[in-house]
Amino acid sequence: MDRPGFLLDLITGADTDLDSVQQLADSAAVALAASAGVPVDAAATLTRAGNLPATAGSATLAYNVASSEDRYSDGPMAQAAASAAPVQVTGENSSQRWEPYRRRLVGAGYGTALAVPLALDPRSSCALVFLGPAGFEFTPELVGEATWFAAVASQSMKLAIEVRSVRSAGDNLKAVLESRTSIDVACGVIMAQNRCSYTEAFGKLAGVSRQRNLKVRSVAENVLKALPSGSPATRFEPPALA
Known part of the structure; x- marks a missing residue:
């Protein structure tokens, strides 16, 4: 990725929170795959006070893995959002804590997951999860790339939420x-x-x-x-x- 001047647009063509989350997941998958050198899927979940969570994935399997966290109340995305730090789960060497999630991860054909949080306002939370193939590992360098991407995405998502809030207020x-x-x-x-x-x-x-x-x-x-x-x-x- 070309870091200088990099800007992620989550507003154009996005009429709803789900639209912005979908653009975020698609862009995240493309961005990290370029650095990883292998296909990487991505998914994201946005939670705003008074609204149902919005989840989207760059692929159907990625969406299924991410949305399962909401159903089972487990997984690295929730942990990353709560701790404001990256969380990685591998298919082979995960702790017992992640065992149910790991089984779903491997069952979907993935070998590892890396969740990174987006910094939003206190009434909103969002996390990205990058999903790599079996045998793949997110190196410290890739974790750094994912964290940097999330920081850029945080600003873009904040702007998308603010623009949508202003539009809603105007309609009201x-x-x-x-x-x-x-x-x-x-x-x-x-x-x-x-x-x-x-x-x-x-x-x-x-x-x-x-x-x-x-x-x-x-x-x-x-x-x-x-x-x-x-x-x-x-x-x-x-x-x-x-």
Whole structure:
């Protein structure tokens, strides 16, 4: 790998956390295989507060090995994320602690696994696992390469999470504004029809909402749809610059 200026993009074409994790696993496999000189598969798991874990692999077998950690609550990825240090499991000389994982590893056709953590915010954790063929060993140099790649990936994943959070916040704000606009316009219609105040008009919407077990916004939209001209379109435009 060309270290100077190396940048891992986990945003372009990635609409979800899973998309970013998939790009991470694919890129990791290609990057380390170039240094190892043999085919290396990779998988990654991202866990964020309030979300289900997102796991992806550069190959189906790699995905299966990584996702099994979540099912059995064992494996080097969880240990690497907890200790913030690389963890290696080999097919032959592993401690008893890794025996169940080792059997799954060998059963998938791999000989060794190297898990490295990504440094994210306190509410998120992510780990990569590199999976080598039988008889292969991750040398100290390769462990260093994997650790360096994880450090670069950490910054990329942080940015991907931040961008996605900003997009989500923007979508939520737009939904709130659209909801508020529908309610305000419906209240205006009711005020005109009943010669009442805004408070009284909103009270009527709220009353129907309770009676029909609907959201106030849904009741408001029904009022607008009943207009002869139909529901008016909601538009949000930036203010004109002087």
